[in-house]
Amino acid sequence: MTHSARSLFSNASALFVIQIANYILPFLLIPYLTRVLGVSLYGVVAFGLAIVQIACIITDYGFSLSATYKIAKQSEDKPALRKIISAVMLCKAGLLIPVIILLGLFIFAQDKYAEYQLFLWLLLLPIIGQTLQPIWFFQGIERMAFITLYTVLSRTLYLGLVIWWVSVPADHYWVAVANGVGSIVAAVIGIGMMLRLGYWPQWCGWKFVKQTFSESTEFFWSRAAVATYTAGGAIFLGLVSTPLQVAYYSAAEQLYKGAQSLFSPVSQALYPHMAKHRNFPLFFKILKYVIALGLVGLVSGVLVGHWAIQFIFGVDFAPAYPVLVVFMITFIITAPSILLGYPFLGALGNSKAANISVTFAGLTQLILLALFYLLDLNESMHIAVTVLLVETLVLLYRWVHARRMYRALICSC
Template sequence: MVNTRLRSNIFALYLVQGLNYVVSFVTFPFLIVQLGGEGFGAMNFAFACIQYGVLLTDFGFNLSAVRDVAQVRDDPAAAARIFWRVTLAKVLLMLVSSLVLLVLTFSLESWRAHADVFLWTQLYIVSSVLFPIWYFQGFEKLQLASGLMVFARALTLGFLLLWVSGPQDVVLAVILQATPQILAGVLWWFTGWGVARPAWVAVQFGELKDALRASWPFFLSAISTSLYTTSTTVLLGMFSVPLQVGLFAAASKLVYIAQGLIGPFVQATYPRIAQYAVNDKAAALKLIRKAFFLQGGVGLAMTLALAMMLPLFTPLSVSVFGESAGISKAFLALSHSQEIMYWFAPVILLGALSYVFGQQTLLVFGLERYFSRVLVAAGLLNVGLMCVLVPNSVNAGVRAAQSVLLVEAFIVLAFWWRARQVTREIKHGIEQGAM
C-alpha cells in the first residue's frame, strides 16, 4: 500500500522538517530575547494580519490545485495548463491583496502604529506566488521543495543572528524571515530543481475565472480556518495588550510546531489518496485508515508529552543557562505561557484527527462544500467566543486558547460524522461491485 516512493517521500519530509525545527528552535528564543515582549508581539500581530493577504493570494489552490495536478501528473500538457492557470490567477490575486493591505495599513490606527512592519510583511505574499509548493506536492516531490526551503533558511539564518540585536530591528527580522521562501522560489525558477518547470501555455481569461470558481470552496475553507487560527491573534491584539499577544504567540507557536510533525505525513499522503480516490477506492480507504492510526497516535503522544514537560521549562532553563542568561529569558517567557499551553496542548491531537476526517477523506472524495461549511461555522464560532471571553479579561491569552480548543473539538466531531457516512457508502459500493 505505502510503496517505496511514498515511504521515501515521508522519510525525506520528516528529515527536512527536523532540520527546519533546528532553525526554528534557534530563532524562536533568540527573537523573544532580542525583540522583547513588545517587539515580538508587534511582529506576530503583523504576521497574523498579513496572512489574510496570503490567504486571498493562495485562494485554496494549495488544496484544489494539488488534487488536480495529482490526478493528471502523467499528462505533462494537462499539468502545465493547470500550473499556468493557477499561477496567473495567483498573480492577479497578489496585486489585489497587496493593494487592499496597503490601504488598511495607513487607515487602521493599530496597523499604522507599526506601518513599516506591516509593509515589509507583504514579502510573504510575494513568496507565496514565487515558490509554487503546491505543484511539488501534486507530483509527490515535496521533499525536494522542502530541501530548497531548508537550504534558503540556513543561508539567511546567519544574517538573522548577526544583524538582529534589539527591538529596533523588528523590520529586519521580518525581512530575513520572509527571504528564504523568496530565495527558494528564485532558485527553482532559474534551475527547475525537483520538478521541471512546465512549458508555457497561453491561458484565456475564462480559464482563470474557471480556476477561481473551482477553488472557491477551498478558499472559503481557508478563510474560515483563519478565523480560529490567525484571527485569534488579531482579535487578541485588538482586545488586549501586546504582552498578552506575545504570551499567546509563544504558546501557540510551540503547539503548532509540535503539530507540524504530523504535517509531512499529511502532505505526502494527500495527493496519493486523491489519486486512489479516482482509480482505486479500496486502496484509498486503507491508506486513510493507516493515516488515522498513525496521525492519531502521534498526536496523542505529543499532546501528553507537551503537557508533562510544561512544568520543567522554568527550572530547566535556570539550571542550564542561569538566571541572568538571555536565553533563559526566552524559556521564562514560555513558563508564563504554561496555563495557555495546557489548554492548547489537546489541539495537537484534534488537529491530527481533523486532517484525517477532513482533508484526507472529505476533500479527496469531493465533499469540499460540506468541508467548507463546517469551517465557516467553526470560524464564526471562534469569533463569537473571542468577543465574549477575551474583552476585559486579565487572562486574555488563556481565554483565547480555550476558544481555539472548543472550536477544534467542534470541527473534529463534524468532520468525523460526515466522513463515517462517506466511508460506509464507499465500502457498500465496493462490496456490491464485488458481488
C-alpha cells in the same frame, strides 16, 4: 511495501524535511528573538507574522488544495499541467494587488502600531515570496523531494540573516526583511526547478483562468475559515489586547504548531496518494499512529511544558504555560481531524464536507470572538479556549461524514 506505499513514504519523508526547514529552523530563532527584543516587542513581531499568514491565505486562494488535486489527477498530461500552472500563477499574482491595498489601509488607518510602520510595510517581502512558491505543483506530481533542498536553503538563509542583522530591539524590522529574502529565494529556485523539469506555463485563455479561480473558491473559504482560529487568534489579541498577550499566546501556539509539524507532512503526502489509490488499510493505520502521537503530545505538554516555555522563551513567558496546556488538549483533536479532512473526505471526492466543517467552525469562532470582546475576555487563555471548542466541532463533523462515506463505499464494493 507496495510501489504506491513507497511513493507515499518517500513524499512524506521529503515533506517532513521541508516541515523541519519551514518550522523548526525558524523556531530556533525564537529564544534569540525573545531575549533580544523582549516580550512586548516580540509580541509585535508575532502579530506581524500572523498578518503574513492571513495574507498568504488570501493569495493562495485554496490552490494548495484545488490545484494539488487537479494536478494529481492529470499528472501524466503535461500540456494540461502547463495550462494549470499558467492559470494558478496568474491568479496568485493578481491576488497580491488587494493584499497590498488592504495592508496599506491597515497601516494608515490605525495608531496602535504607528511606530512600527516600516516593519509592517516590509512584511510584503515574505508575502510575495510565499505567494510565488510552487509547492502546490510539486505536491500534485508527488515529487516533493525536488524542493526539499531549496526549502532548507531558504530557511537556513532566514535563520542566518536574522542572527546577523538583529542584535538590538531597534533592529526588529530586519526580521521581516530576512523572512522575505528567504521566501523570495525559495520562490525563484522552486520556479526554476519546475521549468527545468519541462513544465513551462502555457497560455490557457482567460476563460480557463476564470474557471480555475472559480473552482478554488470553495477551498478558499474553507482556508479563510481555518484562519479565524489559527492566525486569527494572534490578530485578535493584537487588535484588542496588548503585545504582551500576543507574546504569551504565540509562545504557546509555537509549541503546539511544533507538535503538529511532526505529522502534517504525512497528511500533505496522503492527500494526492488517497486521491489516486484509495488505500484504506494504510490510511487507518496512519490514523491510529497519529492519535497515539496526540496523547504523547498532551502528556509531554503537561509534564514539561512549564519548563520548556521558560527554557525556550525565557522566564518572562512563564504565564504562557496554562495556554500551552489548552493547546496540547487541542492537539489531540486536530491530529485525527486533519487526516479525516482532505486526505480522506477530500481525496474521495467529498471536499464539500471538509470545507463545510471548517466554514461552520470559522463562523463559530467569529461569534465567540465577538462575544469575548463584549465580555472583555481578551487574554491569551480565553482565545486558546475558543480554538479548542471550534476544533472539537470540526472533528465531530468530519467523523460523522467520514464514517458515513466509508460505510457507503464498503457496501458498494
